[in-house]
Amino acid sequence: MRNLNGHLQLCAVNTATFGFQAPLRQVIDEVARAGFGAIAPWRREVEGQDVKALGKQIRESGLKVTGYCRSTYFPAEMISERQAAIEDNKRAMQDAADLGAECYALVVGTSLNLNDAREQVAEGIAALLPTARSLGVKLAIEPLHPVYAADRACINTIAQGLALCDDLNDGAVGLLIDAYHVWWDPALPASIAAARGRIFGFHVSDWLMPVLDVLNDRGMMGDGIIDLPHIRSLVEDAGYDGFVEVEIFSANNWWKKPMVETCRVMKERLFTRV
Numbered sequence: 001m002r003n004l005n006g007h008l009q010l011c012a013v014n015t016a017t018f019g020f021q022a023p024l025r026q027v028i029d030e031v032a033r034a035g036f037g038a039i040a041p042w043r044r045e046v047e048g049q050d051v052k053a054l055g056k057q058i059r060e061s062g063l064k065v066t067g068y069c070r071s072t073y074f075p076a077e078m079i080s081e082r083q084a085a086i087e088d089n090k091r092a093m094q095d096a097a098d099l100g101a102e103c104y105a106l107v108v109g110t111s112l113n114l115n116d117a118r119e120q121v122a123e124g125i126a127a128l129l130p131t132a133r134s135l136g137v138k139l140a141i142e143p144l145h146p147v148y149a150a151d152r153a154c155i156n157t158i159a160q161g162l163a164l165c166d167d168l169n170d171g172a173v174g175l176l177i178d179a180y181h182v183w184w185d186p187a188l189p190a191s192i193a194a195a196r197g198r199i200f201g202f203h204v205s206d207w208l209m210p211v212l213d214v215l216n217d218r219g220m221m222g223d224g225i226i227d228l229p230h231i232r233s234l235v236e237d238a239g240y241d242g243f244v245e246v247e248i249f250s251a252n253n254w255w256k257k258p259m260v261e262t263c264r265v266m267k268e269r270l271f272t273r274v
């Protein structure tokens with residue numbers, strides 16, 4: 001396993017961690033000044049802006065872009081809605097390319113008929129493959145914790161994500177492994193080992209006890225119950241050598257703190273608790 005201590009350039013910040021309290025231009029400066037190696041912006045901060053100029057600012061700050069967050073959900077009742085989601089995702093992939101993002105993060109969506117939803121997700125991702133190839137933007141499917149199966153994602157385990165990758169059979173499609181979503185999975189070691197070569201990103205935060213809101217009460221690494229060094233060792237043993245990205249949704253704690261303070265604590269915890 002790599003030694004992160006003293007190597008913040010191996011780490012990335014997902015901008016959701018700051019709760020969107022400042023414009024992206026300012027967030028880029030803050031993350032670069034703190035010494036991180038990469039950033040992962042969200043569409044809400046980027047769309048409607050001069051995307052190429054943002055990409056230039058990021059590059060000139062010495063930062064890389066890990067992932068661009070995130071896809072419009074694929075499943076929908078009407079074919080026309082599903083087609084609109086695909087077109088929307090293609091537009092966002094162009095922005096991902098202009099930002100220099102390594103991948104486009106796919107939070108896939110769901111519906112109350114999970115089998116239909118999974119079929120629609122497979123069709124939707126397949127429809128994005130030509131765009132992914134021509135833009136050089138990889139597609140990273142992020143399995144979400146099963147608590148989100150009804151409202152955010154019908155792909156809930158790494159094994160399911162890998163099965164979908166196998167069906168699509170294209171090097172442009174892989175997985176984004178988020179410790180918050182997968183820590184509970186009894187098949188974790190085997191699933192991560194099976195994902196060798198297809199891990200496009202790795203997110204860290206912590207699962208607090210008790211968790212007050214599964215969506216927006218994530219913890220800082222070391223404040224909860226996830227064995228993050230173990231999961232990182234599994235991911236790195238499977239060949240992953242990309243950034244370790246902090247992504248914390250925390251409405252009542254971290255989103256209320258100044259970015260400089262959050263950066264200081266992330267750095268300390270990445271060095272000692274991940």
Ligand code: ZN
Pocket residue numbers: 142178203247
């Ligand atoms: Zn994530």
